[in-house]
Amino acid sequence: MASWQAHLAVWILRLRFKPSLARADGDILRMRKLMTPPPIRIPRGVTITPAEVGGIAGEWVEGKRSEHTLLYLHGGGYFACSAETHRPITLGFAQQGFRVFAPNYRLAPEHPFPAAVEDAAAVWRGLIEQGNSPREMVVAGDSAGGGLALALLVASRDRGNPLPAAAALFSPWTDLAATGDSIRVNDRRCAMFAGAGIGPGARRYLAAEDARNPLASPLYADLSCFPPLLIHAGSDEVLLDDSRRLAERARAAGVAVELKIWPVVPHAWQLAYPMLPEARQSIREASAFLVGRALRLPASEARRMEAGESPAPPATGIHC
DSSP states (O other): OOOHHHHHHHHHIIIIIHHHHHHTTTOHHHHHHHTOOOOOOOOTTOEEEEEEETTEEEEEEEOTTOOEEEEEEOOSTTTSOOTTTTHHHHHHHHHTTEEEEEEOOOOTTTSOTTHHHHHHHHHHHHHHHTTOOGGGEEEEEETHHHHHHHHHHHHHHHTTOOOOSOEEEESOOOOTTOOOTHHHHTTTTOSSOOGGGHHHHHHHHHTTSOTTOTTTOGGGSOOTTOOOEEEEEETTOTTHHHHHHHHHHHHHTTOOEEEEEESSOOTTGGGGTTTOHHHHHHHHHHHHHHHHHHHOOOHHHHHHHHTTOOOOOOTTSOOO
16 A cells, blocks of 8 residues: 555645646756755765766765665656756665765767767776676666666677676666557556657657667667566556566566566655655665675575665675
């Protein structure tokens, strides 16, 4: 059962955000402003440090017990948002024991496809060059950032580069051609987006590129040899089928996939980490999945993390 906070958040978004975004369509600066939340308080015990990795600016977000490196790719339709706007999520992961790097990859329309993919790949190579073992690193992202995380996997595999141990995807945007049934079926239920705007909105990033290019729309990619994937999506999102069909295609390619569809919650609800119980639970579950895959934690320890408890430290260090 969804929390009252989730019902309230959906009501507010549907009443205020969704119509405001629709009215601003085409005005990039206004849309960016609408998609930029007020700054949040940095919790005690978490530090944020501006940095460059692979020549791409961003920030490290670390907690007191940050042990595992996570590359987090923010959402925002490839044209908005930043590492700062997505601090509710990266702070949440830091509190779960991750050392998070969130890059400010280049945004469209000033920098259309494939700029974001190139920047994500540069950061991934930079993390490895810093001495991080790819088998001990994980990747996550929401919305466009979830699609970008998948594009990074496609590009890395095709170039013969190492892949991360696992990836967690929150409401990933995987089909910029906007062919899923949920685009139509969930049009009125979705608290944030109108289905009819998804395909045209993708053009801000795609420019003249084919919407089915696998590096822009990973739903159409060869998904073989991917690491395990965790996918969280909301039942009422217009992008729900981007997650459902991704899970189906990944499983058909032999990839281990965990798909969870949450009731009521809005698109990328993890951004409400300080306020929504479902946001906190989603990040706990994603953290348990990622740490379990990176460290091969016993099932009992993964369950401890999902319940909000710290896992016992491995007796002999990190194992992959």
